[in-house]
Amino acid sequence: MKKQIAFIFDLDGVIVDTAKYHFLAWRNLANQLGFKFTEEHNELLKGVSRVKSLEILLSIGKVELSEEEKQKYLVQKNTEYLSFVNKMTTDEILPGVTDLLDYLDANKITYALGSASKNAPLILEKIGLYNRFTALVDGNDVSKAKPDPEVFLIGAKKLQMKPENCVVVEDAIAGVEAAKVANMYCVGIGDKEVLNKADIVFKDMTGFTKDFLENLIN
Ligand code: B16
Ligand code: MG
Numbered sequence: 001m002k003k004q005i006a007f008i009f010d011l012d013g014v015i016v017d018t019a020k021y022h023f024l025a026w027r028n029l030a031n032q033l034g035f036k037f038t039e040e041h042n043e044l045l046k047g048v049s050r051v052k053s054l055e056i057l058l059s060i061g062k063v064e065l066s067e068e069e070k071q072k073y074l075v076q077k078n079t080e081y082l083s084f085v086n087k088m089t090t091d092e093i094l095p096g097v098t099d100l101l102d103y104l105d106a107n108k109i110t111y112a113l114g115s116a117s118k119n120a121p122l123i124l125e126k127i128g129l130y131n132r133f134t135a136l137v138d139g140n141d142v143s144k145a146k147p148d149p150e151v152f153l154i155g156a157k158k159l160q161m162k163p164e165n166c167v168v169v170e171d172a173i174a175g176v177e178a179a180k181v182a183n184m185y186c187v188g189i190g191d192k193e194v195l196n197k198a199d200i201v202f203k204d205m206t207g208f209t210k211d212f213l214e215n216l217i218n
Pocket of ligand 2: 046047172
């Protein structure tokens with residue numbers, strides 16, 4: 001008999017690579033504040049909320065700002081980031097994603113988004129996937145950021161599924177931790193050594209073969 005399962009997808013690093021746009025906007029801000037910000041530094045911001053990202057960036061540059069200045073720079077960074085997002089098209093959907101969603105639809109398996117990004121609805125609209133998700137949970141819906149499991153637990157509730165029957169797809173360490181704390185099966189996307197708490201790790205979304213999916217639901 002087929003198991004009743006549902007999927008919850010992270011956005012950045014799983015469905016699209018928006019990290020490259022976050023990087024450009026954060027780097028410009030760092031340069032403006034007088035220090036260098038590298039791709040390596042950018043790794044520390046993956047899966048992390050916007051406010052926490054600024055804190056990390058400021059600690060890298062050893063810069064202290066008032067609350068008012070922080071708010072101003074958060075708006076500035078997001079405005080620049082949105083100028084990239086507004087140019088996104090369906091071409092930016094990562095390889096393997098459309099095939100996976102098609103398989104889930106054909107097998108009546110529902111799926112939600114579980115992202116830290118407050119811009120997630122706009123990004124999904126830009127890449128033409130907004131209407132495919134049964135539920136969306138994003139940075140506007142949560143009070144506690146990953147690794148807290150809140151984002152995925154709300155997702156399970158919206159999908160009317162028990163946490164243990166949910167499969168989370170995540171590319172960030174904090175997201176993998178959140179999924180495991182939520183008692184969900186977690187597929188990591190990226191490096192096996194880095195995402196070592198995930199149940200299985202694929203290097204990218206093409207890892208979701210038909211065989212793997214059939215084993216998961218049977
Ligand atoms: P925003 P995810 C996360 O998306 C990004 O990985 C992270 O780098 C970003 O700071 C965070 O969203 C907040 O994004 O500024 O758009 O609200 O991986 O959780 O889908
Ligand atoms: Mg991510």
